[in-house]
Amino acid sequence: MALPGIAGFIYIESKGIPKYDVAAPDIEIEVTPEKLQRGEKLASMLCASCHMNRETRSLSGRWMTDAPKEFGKIYVPNITQDETYGIGNWTDGEILYLLRTGIKKDGSYAPPYMAKLPHMADEDIESIIAFLRSDHPMVTPAAVEDYPTEPSFLTKFLCNVEFKPFDMPKGKISMPDTTDQVELGRYLVYNLECYTCHSADFTKLDMMTPENSKGFMGGGNKPLDNDGNPMVTSNITPDKETGIGNWSKEQFVKAVRFGLMENEPALRVPMIPYTQLTDYEAEAIFAYIQTIDPIKNDLKRSMIEE
Ligand code: HEC
Ligand code: HEC
Known part of the structure; x- marks a missing residue:
């Protein structure tokens, strides 16, 4: 990775985090008890490490003090179902689109420190979304406001130059063969x-x-x-x-x-x-x-x- 010269620096500083068109699919995920259980397991291993707030004991967000300093001062947002502060007004398709591509509901790109799941089986990713919408205490509405993140130049640079959104998968991604x-x-x-x-x-x-x-x-x-x-x-x-x-x-x-x-x-x-x-x-x-x-x-x- 080569850092840009001064013109590039000014360009990236003023452009900030890039925006893209949002082509979220119009879907409604079918909820089953198996999916909720699987979703809880995956979200506990994969999302809680960043989004868990120790005081509310829910995914209501926190300062990411464990993000390497060169990425800036990062706030991990509230992803409980609160409609004002969380993701209560996101559709299933918008959440799926973010997790697959890295593009948020407002079109901005979620920087490299937010997980992306281009390889996850459809059934598993749907399980995570079903769980995020469940009545589990980790995700029920918590009215905790987010603080603004201050991404560093390196983060903006990476989002403009090194890391691009992924395409939505072309076909179905099946679960792995667990006997192999x-x-x-x-x-x-x-x-x-x-x-x-x-x-x-x-x-x-x-x-x-x-x-x-x-x-x-x-x-x-x-x-x-x-x-x-x-x-x-x-x-x-x-x-x-x-x-x-x-x-x-x-x-x-x-x-x-x-x-x-x-x-x-x-x-x-x-x-x-x-x-x-x-x-x-x-x-x-x-x-x-x-x-x-x-x-x-x-x-x-x-x-x-x-
Ligand atoms: C390594 C830390 C990390 C992990 C792991 C992580 N996230 Fe995030 N997430 C973030 C950060 C930081 C942001 C804010 C990104 C930004 O500033 O654009 C974010 C943003 C989001 C948003 C957008 C919320 C909004 O209001 O804009 C959603 C939804 C989300 N994450 C869901 C998840 C889910 C579901 C998982 C697990 C599959 C997950 N995240 C795993 C750090 C993480
Ligand atoms: C958030 C970063 C992070 C993730 C994700 C992570 N690890 Fe680690 N892992 C570490 C760190 C840091 C250490 C060293 C901790 C220490 O020295 O106390 C470590 C240590 C280990 C060790 C001990 C090896 C040794 O020789 O000391 C194993 C084994 C391991 N990780 C496996 C895994 C596996 C398997 C996964 C995925 C399921 C994983 N890790 C995910 C950060 C991570």
């Missing part, structure tokens, strides 16, 4: 966005073909903990010396589901234990990891004193 552990594991690594943190650099991700992200799963990226301290992400490629090539399946499942490490302190924020995953799903991630290219990248954990 590698396929299921790949699906989870893509959609739970393990690779966004565990690759080399947030600004060098390839979300359409995650394997092409710089240093795919080789760690070294530095998301922040809740106090703003950089936390080096681990190399989780199958490299035997510097990655997890010598780990057992059991050791991996314990680390991913519960943050538990052998002879080392437990994993810390922003690595949030994926307790909602089943052992089988965590094992599938492990099976998929065995198939990716090992990367030599010797990293030390960031051990921050309490």
Whole structure:
């Protein structure tokens, strides 16, 4: 990525975050008890880490103190069903369109730090939307006002130049074959966005073909903990010396589901234990990891004193 000269700088500063046409599909998602359950599980793993407000215990938003400083001062908005402050007046189609493409209801592009789900199966993404509209306490209306975000120049630059909205998928995206552990594991690594943190650099991700992200799963990226301290992400490629090539399946499942490490302190924020995953799903991630290219990248954990 080359930063622009002064003319480009002025152009991007004045243009800000780009806007696009909104072509939200006119749909109404069918709600079933299975979808609500699946949606709760996915939203808890995938949306709550950013949108959860600890005081209201709902997805009513918060300052994203764990966003790398170079992105600016970021506020994560209220996505409860409140009609004034939340997304109570968004249609199913508008939510789907944002999650697939990155384009919000008002046409503006949601910067790279907001999750995008171009690979998620239709059934799973519909489950998330059904859950967002349910009577679960995480999403029932909470009248909490958003603060304005102050995106940095880098964020505006990335939104104008590096990251473009994705197209809506051309056809149906089916659920992974859960009997094929590698396929299921790949699906989870893509959609739970393990690779966004565990690759080399947030600004060098390839979300359409995650394997092409710089240093795919080789760690070294530095998301922040809740106090703003950089936390080096681990190399989780199958490299035997510097990655997890010598780990057992059991050791991996314990680390991913519960943050538990052998002879080392437990994993810390922003690595949030994926307790909602089943052992089988965590094992599938492990099976998929065995198939990716090992990367030599010797990293030390960031051990921050309490
Ligand atoms: C890494 C943090 C992060 C994750 C994970 C995340 N979001 Fe967001 N989300 C944001 C931020 C920050 C914004 C505001 C973007 C902006 O400024 O345009 C946002 C915006 C939104 C909006 C637009 C709200 C509005 O009022 O404009 C919706 C809807 C949304 N997110 C839903 C979700 C859902 C559903 C998930 C889980 C599938 C999710 N988000 C996961 C950070 C996150
Ligand atoms: C928000 C960023 C983030 C996401 C998303 C994330 N991780 Fe992590 N992960 C980290 C950080 C940071 C550490 C190191 C924490 C520490 O040192 O205490 C870590 C540590 C680990 C470790 C320990 C490895 C070692 O050698 O120490 C494993 C295994 C792991 N993550 C797997 C995963 C998997 C699988 C996913 C997706 C399901 C995932 N992570 C998603 C940030 C993340």
